Amino acid sequence: MAWIEPTLVALVLLGSVVAFGYVLWTQRMGHVWPKRGEVQITNPGGFFPGVWEVLTQNVVLRNRPWVGLFHLPLFFGLLFFLFKSVLYVLAGLGMEVEAPDWYNRLLDVVAIVVLVAIVFLAVRRYLVEREKMTHPLESGIILGLIGLLMITHLLEGAVVAESAAGIANWWGHYLVLAVFPAVIAQGKHLHLILAPVNVVLKHMTERPSDRPVFGNDLDMDLEDESKLEAEYERLGMPGGVADFGFGPLFDQTACIQCGRCNDACPAGPDLKPREHFVLALQNPALTGDELAKLIDADVSATCVQCRACEVACPTGCRP
Structure with a gap:
């Protein structure tokens, strides 16, 4: 009967891979990957600065030092536990x-540090800055899962592996x-996988903004809807979100939704790069007209494309 446990492990592994692939394709990447x-790689040498930015987390630390400091154990902790x-x-x-x-022994130390970071982040998110927090349930689940990984790892040294408690802890x-x-x-925690890719691509590629900015990119009379449709066709986006390029669509998969871009935007608080130029592209079914309704034309016109949002973004997004 020794084959039963490996078979169960294999079935769970298969289910995990299938579930991940299905969710990733149907909800996040199906309209991006094609x-x-x-x-277009215009700067191959940018690979190394990109990797350096990922490993040092310097943008995260620069914008919000204390939060960034406690995110470091989560980032490196997950890397250490990957092997x-x-x-x-x-x-x-x-x-x-x-x-x-x-x-x-190193993992034991890492697990304890990660647990301390989780407690700090939980206190900050659910007590100190509760009103500013987005996706509280999702964030709580992710912190809980990471915490369980650390706790079950530490328990491995406290229970006998062959005992009932040891087997339960392993499973x-x-x-x-x-x-x-x-x-x-x-x-939003898909950024754990895709943000490093996006950061490296930011350093290796160049791309102009292909989002519509009313009163800036668009040459039109805002009172004439027929001209609005003509301008969408001129920009190559008659179908809305589905016709955006790889860069903006990939950004929404890597976005951590931290709001740093909104804080950095000189046209705020009405103009919100996160909501208007990144998260608005999550739904590939949005038409051009529906996309235009997500942001008031007068608000969009306040964007001067200064790229302050891009500089502030820790995940390589270029709104």
Whole structure:
């Protein structure tokens, strides 16, 4: 009967991969991926500054130092646990793999630091700045899952692996690993995977803004709706969101929805780059007319394309 547990592990793994792929394609990337051919690498050397920005998290730290400081353990903690997660799955499938002792001891320290960071971020989000918070349920679930990963890891050293408690703890850790990808795929925490890609692409590519800015990009009489339609056709966006390029559409998958772009915008608070130029592109079914209704023409005209929002963004978005 030794085959039962590896089979269950394999089935859970398969379910995790299928669920992640389904959610990612149907809800986030299905209308983005076909446009990947539009990406033009104009600065291959930008790969290294992009990777440096990802690893140092310097934009996160620059804009909100204390918040950024406590996000660092989450970022590096998940990176440190990535290798263990691979070993965890392989061991569950019946392969004889084991991490070195020094690595496990390092993970113990990392897990404790991550738990401290989770407590700080939870207090900040749910008590100190509760009114400013977006997606409280999703954020709570993600923090809870990360916390469970850390706790079940620490419990491995406190329980006998072959005991009932040890087996339950192993499966608890594994099931959290299995659920995590599909959960992040459908919300703003997809940035954990795609933001590093977007940051590197920001350094390696150049692209002009292809969003409509009434009174700026558009040459038209705002009172004449027929001219509005003509201008959409001139800009190559008669179908609305579906006709935007890869860059703006990929931005909405990498957006952490932190609002730094809104804070940096000199045309705020009426003009909101996050809502108007990034999150507005999440629904590929929006037509040009529906997209135009999401932002008042007079408000959009206040955008001077200074790119302050781009400079402030920690995930490489270029609204």
